[in-house]
Amino acid sequence: xxxxxxxxxxxxxxxxxxxxxxxxxxxxxxxxxxxxxxxxxxxxxxxxxxxxxxxxxxxxxxxxxxxxxxxxxxxxxx
Numbered sequence: 726x727x728x729x730x731x732x733x734x735x736x737x738x739x740x741x742x743x744x745x746x747x748x749x750x751x752x753x754x755x756x757x758x759x760x761x762x763x764x765x766x767x768x769x770x771x772x773x774x775x776x777x778x779x780x781x782x783x784x785x786x787x788x789x790x791x792x793x794x795x796x797x798x799x800x801x802x803x
Contacts, residue, residue, distance in 0.1 A: 731747045731748055731749045731751065732747065732748050732778070733745050733746070733747055733748075733776045733781070733792070734746055734747065734748050734776075736774045736776055736781055737772055737774075738757065738768055738771035738772050739754075740768070741756050741757055741758060742754040742755065742756055742757065743755055743756075743757050743763065743771065745781070745795070753795060753796070755795070755800050756800075757771055759800040759801070760788065760790070760800045760801035761801060762783070762786045762787070762788040762801065763783065763786060763788060763800075763801065765786070766783070766785070766786050769785075770783065770785040770786055771783065771786075773785050779791055779792060779793075780792050780793075780794075780795070781795075788801065
């Protein structure tokens with residue numbers, strides 16, 4: 726089983742970025758425009774995100790991104 730050593734503790738939208746703050750203090754960010762579903766979202770929709778042990782889920786936009794993919798630079802299909 727693969728486990729992630731560092732965990733996300735907070736995710737938020739700060740125009741134009743999705744910002745992921747990890748427990749270690751590391752910050753990962755990417756432009757919301759790099760993902761077709763997130764690019765169509767409003768700030769309140771982009772901030773309505775759930776964190777799981779494996780990734781992120783935007784409830785209003787029906788989008789899921791894995792931490793593994795994000796760390797590879799995969800921000801969603803185009």
